[in-house]
Amino acid sequence: MKLLWKSTVAALATTLCIGAPALAQGVDNLVQLEVLDGGKTTNGTYQGALRLTLKEGWKTYWRAPGDAGIPPQFDWKGSGNIADIAITWPTPHVFDQNGFRSVGYVDQLVLPVEITPKNPAKPVRLRGEMDLGVCKDVCVPGRLDFDHTLDANAGRNPTIAAALAQRPFSEREAGVAGATCHLTPTADGMQIEAHITMPSAGGAEFAVIEPGNPALWASQPKTRRQGNTLVASSEVISASGGPFALDRSEVRITVLGANHAVDIKGCSAG
CATH class of the missing domain: 2.60.40.1250 (Thiol:disulfide interchange protein DsbD, N-terminal domain)
Structure with missing residues (x-):
């Protein structure tokens, strides 16, 4: 607690x-x-x-x-x-x-x-x-x-x-079939690109990525659709400016759509 x-x-x-x-x-x-x-x-x-x-x-x-x-x-x-x-x-x-x-x-x-x-x-x-x-x-x-x-x-x-x-839907409720995160080092930190297989949440979807570590900060994601897959990419940096490890199991992704929101906890390697 x-x-x-x-x-x-x-x-x-x-x-x-x-x-x-x-x-x-x-x-x-x-x-x-x-x-x-x-x-x-x-x-x-x-x-x-x-x-x-x-x-x-x-x-x-x-x-x-x-x-x-x-x-x-x-x-x-x-x-x-x-x-x-x-x-x-x-x-x-x-x-x-x-x-x-x-x-x-x-x-x-x-x-x-x-x-x-x-x-x-x-x-x-x-x-x-x-x-x-x-x-x-x-x-x-x-x-x-x-x-x-x-x-x-x-x-x-x-x-x-x-x-x-009014809480977001769970992964099961929203029909999420899978979520993967690909990590790539950048000059300032790390880029995370999430691929979420799920039905549309309605309208222009917007994803929010939370690194799961309060010492890390994620930039405003770029979100796009590829058929039944939602792709969200963001850069993660450390408040200290030093190197860090990103635990995919702690990553939390919230998809905000016109019809509903979806709360996705953790993603696998991809």
Whole structure:
């Protein structure tokens, strides 16, 4: 479990956010954060969510925000009686931002979290901080605090259920027959070219490649179709600038289409 997660490439992503950062403005008047209760599940976990409500027209970012976004980061270390936290990311939108593509959400984000307690007989307290960026004409980085004792007796929350239903399809659900990744050294790092055999996700498909290592950063992929195969290529570099190894089993590829999204975990040699 990672109760404290800080991306080592956050500074790199922040520099790519388009627009002058309005540090003095802060985010308190642009976005509100609240913890939603979804009660206790049949397997003993707690279902909750972080709901971000943004000022009209403002957007925030997905876990892999593209070349023009600020990745969200979470610090859960103030929480109590937590053994594990699992986040389900709803399918994001792709935005054009001054010639760059960013990936995120407009107006609202409901982020479901499933919490496994250390001691099922004791209350669960969700307390921590979320570092995030919100953008419109300018990009504003900031930090929001949350502190909430989860209600084990809360009923099913339709807002959380709707967010869970918006998750990307699994490989099986989307009919993915296979995914391979070919790696080629470059002057600055490594090129990864993924070949995914799958039906179309609809319209102009856009792939996002995550290296699986927080010390690595992947550029905006070029995506194209070759019949029943989607090809996505990207360059991966290290934040340190030094050599690195890329574990194909840790690579995560998300395909965003007009009809649905697909979450692909790992790829074989190709």
